[in-house]
Amino acid sequence: MRLSCLSSAGVEGVDGYPVTVEVSRSEPASGPGRIHVVGLPDAAVREAVDRVTTAIFASDLHHNPGDLLVVNLAPGDRRKEGPAFELAIALGALATIDRNRLQLPEDCLFVAELALDGSLRPVRGVLAAAQAARSQGLKRLMVAPDNAAEASLVPGLSVHAPSNLREAVAWLRQGLDQAPRCQPPAEDPGAPISDLDLADVRGQDQAKRALVIAAAGGHNLLFIGPPGSGKTMLAKRLPGILPPLGDDEALEVTRIHSVAGLYDGRRGLYRQRPFRSPHHSVSAVGLVGGGAVPRPGEVSLAHHGVLFLDELPEFPRRVLEHLRQPLEDGELTISRAAGRLRFPARCMLVAAMNPCPCGYLGHPVRACVDSREAIHRYRAHISGPLLDRIDCHLEVAAQPVEQMTRANPGPSSAELRLQVLATRERMFARQGCANGQLVGRALLRHAAPEPDAQALLHQAIGELGLSNRAHDRILRVARTIADLEGAAQAAIEHISEAIGYRLLDRSSW
């Protein structure tokens, strides 16, 4: 019996995990040859075996039809999903037959699907697999050409991408040191952060101010106003004032998109923070992730970026309820027989809604046609846990037409972004995280306002009947407002501005 052993990787959730592919061959027996797979393969892996056999034949590589090959995927207690092991199985099979000439390097990870003609096909989530290889201490990676750019994003790995099985065999025979290596895709430093500029939005100074505060502190935000007041326009301009992704964040965001099958490997790392704006017809699984083969949902695709829920009351309440846990924990956890899966989901939540079903409540010119009950039902629809998580809610009023033509465009996104960056730096220097992330003792320690500001907050809470949660949210937002001007502690004006962003807490509302 001969045995060959290769490293491969599977992807579960957004994480790669190592899989060892062992192929053993029994001496040719009578009867038809076959390949048998053990080690919890799923249906796709079993199907893969037929493709492997066909690909070996199509590649004109030596194979004894009478061979009995046993393929073991280890660890045996973990369910193996998908076709990523095909290249490893084929090479392992060939090495058991053709051992003397085919050297299998131990420091190489093999991840690719095989087409029937023997060509290598890309797989989803190759970046996660490459990161797994790196953390196992492997030095090389063999993938399909269409995965080469993406796999090359992980520093410290040499990536080889033969176009088919024959070429893979030829490269292994001559030694991978002599084989062609792929280069990471060039990043385009000139790419604009976003072509949507806040200077396009006339007036709406308070809403712009709230965007800057939210961007600097990582706070959640809700715009309330009549149709056409610019809510959607404002929200879409948030990415343009956010700081770029750091290196680790960029790898994480890129990996999540890759696992979701949404990443074009040639574009390099994601540097801009994601902005996801799902339609209100989105399913619960589409919004938060999961499914039979769990995939990231919108809340994970928005990780390190923005989840924008436009027309919030249109989303079914039972779908929104699912956001509770991921928004609370910054990740979605899915329990499965094989253990828990985690999808990162730390994002800013931005939402927009009309004040009432017809949209015109409080409008200076048009009259609202809704009954009190209709307005109540409309708001009750979104009340509760989700609203509880929103730090700032404010009105975006309709703009008079004269204002639209006359108003000074105000600062550009590029200028506001510098302000956001400087403010973030202050927060990170002080406490190592954005103010939106401050909880418990750290919140008390870093966000305690001046005594008279604290007194004002307590008075306001008494009058408005706010919850403890609202109290903490006001403290965080006030801390950010103070940081915008470099103040050591939040003073009265910072606390009162923060209270001003609690529209929904007013009894008049």
Ligand SMILES: Nc1ncnc2c1ncn2[C@@H]1O[C@H](COP(=O)(O)OP(=O)(O)O)[C@@H](O)[C@H]1O
């Ligand atoms: N403050 C504004 N400055 C410039 N254009 C605006 C402004 N508000 C609204 N608009 C115009 O009206 C359109 C509708 O705005 P939108 O953001 O979709 O409103 P909303 O989401 O509040 O219903 C925009 O595409 C834009 O052309």
Ligand SMILES: [Mg+2]
């Ligand atoms: Mg809109």
Ligand SMILES: [Zn+2]
């Ligand atoms: Zn109305």
